[in-house]
Amino acid sequence: MSKYKLQFCCYALGILMFSTACSSSETNDQEMEKEHKIVVYQVFTRLFGNTNTTNKPWGTVEENGVGKFNDFTGKALQEIRGLGVTHIWYTGVPHHAVIRDYTAYGISNDDPDVVKGRAGSPYAVKDYYQVSPDLAVDPAQRMEEFEALIARTHSHGMKVIIDIVPNHVARKYEGLNNPSGVRDFGADDDTSVAYHRENNFYYIPGEPFKVPAPLDGYQPLGGEQHPLADGKFDENPAKWTGNGSRDPQPHFYDWYETVKVNYGVKPDGSKDFPELPEGFDKKDYKAHFEFWKGQEVPSSWKKFKDIAIFWIEKGVDGFRYDMAEMVPVEFWSYMNSAIKMKNPEAFLLAEIYNPKAYRDYIHLGKMDYLYDKVELYDTLKNIIQGKGSTDNIIPIQAGLADIGKHMLHFLENHDEQRIASPEFAGKAEKAKPAAVISATIDQGPMMMYFGQEVGEPGAEDAGFGKPSRTSIFDYIGVPHHQRWVNEGKFDGGQLSEEEKGLRDFYKRLLNLIGKSPAMGGAYQEIHSHNRQHTDWYNDKVFSYVRWSDIQRLLVVSNFDADSSFGFDLQVPAELILAWALADGTYEVEEKLYGRAKAKLHVVEGKGRIRVDLEPLESWILELPG
Structure with missing residues (x-):
């Protein structure tokens, strides 16, 4: 042997x-009887309950409609829970830049030259202490409506996840709802220097920001006239762009709608903050929390830690962290240990694409879960498309054996192509074996994206967002999903037999893994x-x-x-x-x-x-x- x-x-x-x-x-x-597997259901909150089917490119709310917090009725939540879901990730909740006039509620208008789409990117957050006015029936009561959604979700046996995006904020960040004593991002920055540890942003002294040169005939709002769409945006000196561009005129494909947050990493890449002592990869979050007590950390660390605690105290159960690997792992130790001290059961998920950094972000950064995108997802996608062999799954799982329980598996999310799109598989059923493997191969959570269970192909030309991915930038409908919504009945009354069969498959699979001790x-x-x-x-x-x-x-x-x-x-x-x-x-x-x-x-x-x-x-x- x-x-x-x-x-x-x-x-x-x-x-x-x-x-x-x-x-x-x-x-x-x-x-x-116990639940043995976490199942996350990602919903793009703005789109989930929208029943409008007009789908005009660059359409307004009045033309194309928009979903609300209140669309998540008891019936809707009951049906989501019935899929086997344990956690709902409500994507796009924090107030982000949007091209819609909310000045009646004290909100300034955003500039189309630095907003992607009409509805805006949910990852260009404008105010971390408030929720999107688009999502409320009464924008003046938008926080109260979200708090009610948290309570409804909990009453149906599920936990609530929202996004936090520490790497960057909207180009025009305005914290109009900061708690007493909380200073806004950049409010105390010394803009005469490129870098200072206590600055929240990086600057390009002496250089004003310039709007990116458009490509392929692009025009904000599809060319619609708008008083702020003039090819200019007042920012002097220019800040570094969210993806790290140091050019005062970022490229059109840069994250030009955002600015990068400074975490005490100098422009040369060296660290201007304490590092964790050797052996802290084997210590628990309590030890990490104790380590940071009394340590001098950059201003931005404190601001984002306070934001996370604010939402935990609202009843949010955890966070999905956008582009976590673009922020130093020491910051995650600092923030995540503070979150865990408030709620030891908090769900902390990192979007990360560098396998060499996985273990640092788990053991040092105290992440619970990481995206398993570049390994299992990419391997399964290749197999589905006929480009890969199932033999390739073996080394993937062997290489992740020590951290498998920390890897979150998925076949769709807001960044990835819809399975049913011609660009991916062309037919949702082709992913069934990959779904079984994603759900059952290890102890890590399984994630579904709303509409995946009925074969949504993401076929709409929404404006800024193009087919194959359901747009996160536009007001749009999600047709296959809308047939399940069935004018707010949430009973699948308009689904085809094929779509009903696909949803039944996912319901069987997700409930099976939840009830199987072997998982x-x-x-x-x-x-x-x-x-x-x-x-x-x-x-x-x-x-x-x-x-x-x-x-x-x-x-x-x-x-x-x-x-x-x-x-x-x-x-x-x-x-x-x-x-x-x-x-x-x-x-x-x-x-x-x-x-x-x-x-x-x-x-x-x-x-x-x-x-x-x-x-x-x-x-x-x-x-x-």
């Missing part, structure tokens, strides 16, 4: 011995074993086992959209030994749809199960206890 197999066998036998020692029918029942347990791929020993098993199929002390699941998925596969799936001898299965025949139950019947045959300590997979079909088999 190889060293690897011996280690694996001992580990599995250890789990089995623990199971024998402490399990009981009562404990098992309790474990089956909190171990993982072992059996794909490579079957590639070597099983006829008709190829790199369009992928298989693995998940198990806990009371449940054993075998997952096998077929990515081929055209071909079915029938084969005897092999269960390696070390697993049969670890599970203490004697030679014989065992009934095996398929848990996703319950239609497939199978038997596990154990002969001379080796297992095999006859599997007959239709195109794009997955089986989640529960093995005998």
